[in-house]
Amino acid sequence: xxxxxxxxxxxxxxxxxxxxxxxxxxxxxxxxxxxxxxxxxxxxxxxxxxxxxxxxxxxxxxxxxxxxxxxxxxxxxxxxxxxxxxxxxxxxxxxxxxxxxxxxxxxxxxxxxxxxxxxxxxxxxxxxxxxxxxxxxxxxxxxxxxxxxxxxxxxxxxxxxxxxxxxxxxxx
Numbered sequence: 001x002x003x004x005x006x007x008x009x010x011x012x013x014x015x016x017x018x019x020x021x022x023x024x025x026x027x028x029x030x031x032x033x034x035x036x037x038x039x040x041x042x043x044x045x046x047x048x049x050x051x052x053x054x055x056x057x058x059x060x061x062x063x064x065x066x067x068x069x070x071x072x073x074x075x076x077x078x079x080x081x082x083x084x085x086x087x088x089x090x091x092x093x094x095x096x097x098x099x100x101x102x103x104x105x106x107x108x109x110x111x112x113x114x115x116x117x118x119x120x121x122x123x124x125x126x127x128x129x130x131x132x133x134x135x136x137x138x139x140x141x142x143x144x145x146x147x148x149x150x151x152x153x154x155x156x157x158x159x160x161x162x163x164x165x166x167x168x169x170x171x172x
């Protein structure tokens with residue numbers, strides 16, 4: 001029972017900002033996985049891209065996305081600020097040798113982890129924006145080529161073994 005009491009008093013509750021960032025990271029991962037997954041047809045690709053674009057054009061969603069982006073930048077700056085003097089904090093650059101406590105090491109590891117989470121989330125935010133743009137352009141390009149009568153001439157044939165020259169298409 002003493003162990004249970006000790007565990008209850010030392011349990012750390014996550015800050016609300018980190019909960020928001022964790023939720024937004026999971027949402028970003030979900031949409032990124034949707035956009036990089038192989039899609040069965042161009043119609044499905046168009047529907048998916050259009051659904052994501054229409055979702056992000058809604059004012060509430062747009063403000064939430066930009067708000068979490070700003071929160072993410074703030075937390076990233078905050079964690080990097082905490083890691084800037086790590087050499088001094090660990091005693092590597094300190095003129096006085098002292099033993100660093102386990103709690104201080106734990107705090108630095110937490111800062112490193114949080115910086116990694118924020119950096120990955122910011123990177124994924126930019127990747128997701130680019131993926132929506134790329135998938136939209138791919139959908140338009142394939143629809144245009146289909147309307148023109150098929151794939152563009154002179155392209156690399158699908159399933160061609162590597163190292164063998166491509167045979168010219170008849171009529172060229």
